[in-house]
Amino acid sequence: MILLDGKATSKAIKEEIAAEVNARRERGLKTPHLAAVLIGEDGASQTYVSSKVKACERIGFVSSLIRKPSSTSQEELLQIVQELNEDDDIDGFIVQLPLPKHIDEQEVLLAIDPSKDVDGFHPENVGRMALGLPCYLPATPYGIMQLLERYEVPTSGKNCVVIGRSHIVGSPMSILLSQNNEPGNCTVTLTHSRTQNLESIVKNADILVVALGKAEFVTGDMVKEGAVVIDVGITRVPDASKERGYRIAGDVDFASVSEKCSFITPVPGGVGPMTIASLLKNTLQAAGDKRN
Numbered sequence: 517m518i519l520l521d522g523k524a525t526s527k528a529i530k531e532e533i534a535a536e537v538n539a540r541r542e543r544g545l546k547t548p549h550l551a552a553v554l555i556g557e558d559g560a561s562q563t564y565v566s567s568k569v570k571a572c573e574r575i576g577f578v579s580s581l582i583r584k585p586s587s588t589s590q591e592e593l594l595q596i597v598q599e600l601n602e603d604d605d606i607d608g609f610i611v612q613l614p615l616p617k618h619i620d621e622q623e624v625l626l627a628i629d630p631s632k633d634v635d636g637f638h639p640e641n642v643g644r645m646a647l648g649l650p651c652y653l654p655a656t657p658y659g660i661m662q663l664l665e666r667y668e669v670p671t672s673g674k675n676c677v678v679i680g681r682s683h684i685v686g687s688p689m690s691i692l693l694s695q696n697n698e699p700g701n702c703t704v705t706l707t708h709s710r711t712q713n714l715e716s717i718v719k720n721a722d723i724l725v726v727a728l729g730k731a732e733f734v735t736g737d738m739v740k741e742g743a744v745v746i747d748v749g750i751t752r753v754p755d756a757s758k759e760r761g762y763r764i765a766g767d768v769d770f771a772s773v774s775e776k777c778s779f780i781t782p783v784p785g786g787v788g789p790m791t792i793a794s795l796l797k798n799t800l801q802a803a804g805d806k807r808n
């Protein structure tokens with residue numbers, strides 16, 4: 517079994533980006549600038565946004581964090597988005613999800629200038645991704661594709677099963693892995709909560725991408741011998757033995773599944789760090805696309 521080490525791979529990618537930032541500076545080009553908008557006080561969102569901001573600082577990007585209370589109205593948020601769209605110094609920005617219930621997420625995502633949409637959630641970027649055109653790929657699927665590429669995991673002709681059809685993970689993964697590309701060229705089955713006989717479908721998977729948000733859902737008995745297993749899940753499971761009162765669990769029972777598979781991502785240290793590295797890659801691309 518080979519561990520798909522997202523921590524080490526993301527470190528290597530961040531070093532490559534930092535070198536590129538230096539090279540840009542030497543050529544007199546502007547330093548890439550990523551802005552993040554955080555609405556409300558959700559603990560997990562605060563953690564995600566602060567790791568994104570810290571990662572920017574470490575690799576030499578400029579970063580801005582715009583924090584607003586959960587009482588922020590839709591109009592106020594749309595105004596912030598408009599200002600970020602018009603600010604020439606900002607190459608890309610993200611609006612951290614989920615947003616408070618009174619805000620229409622789709623309307624906010626639609627308001628983001630697609631050329632600054634480094635999360636890759638705008639319909640223009642999603643459409644371009646589906647057509648295989650240049651675009652900003654959503655960060656988590658992009659990170660998984662880079663892991664597969666850098667570890668030279670064979671994908672062509674493989675049976676791939678994706679569990680979960682969210683717009684940010686499962687659905688784009690199914691599109692990317694079925695495209696005529698390398699990695700890609702899989703025969704993909706996209707499954708969800710209405711799927712019948714999930715276990716027998718999973719058992720046929722040469723490559724299994726698990727993104728449903730249920731701790732340790734996939735167990736060793738469900739997985740084919742030699743499968744490649746990508747665990748996207750991040751769930752806080754109460755654990756009194758930990759100082760913070762919980763542990764982070766993936767959607768895969770690592771102990772039983774790792775015994776059977778050829779490649780597997782750990783949680784933590786697998787897909788999570790790759791997501792941040794991909795966001796930084798998209799931001800560098802956004803700065804490059806503006807040729808400034």
Ligand code: NAP
Binds near residue numbers: 682708714787
């Ligand atoms: P989501 O929006 O909650 O979607 C979950 C998907 O799983 C849905 O499509 C749902 O089906 C499906 N599902 C639920 N129960 C199922 C079952 N019993 N059998 C088969 N399918 C089932 O999830 P998400 O945003 O994609 O996130 C999934 C997990 O990944 C979460 O733990 C999240 O924290 C984690 N995540 C991690 C990263 C990272 O960087 N590592 C990034 C994003 C998300 P329906 O569509 O029918 O409801």
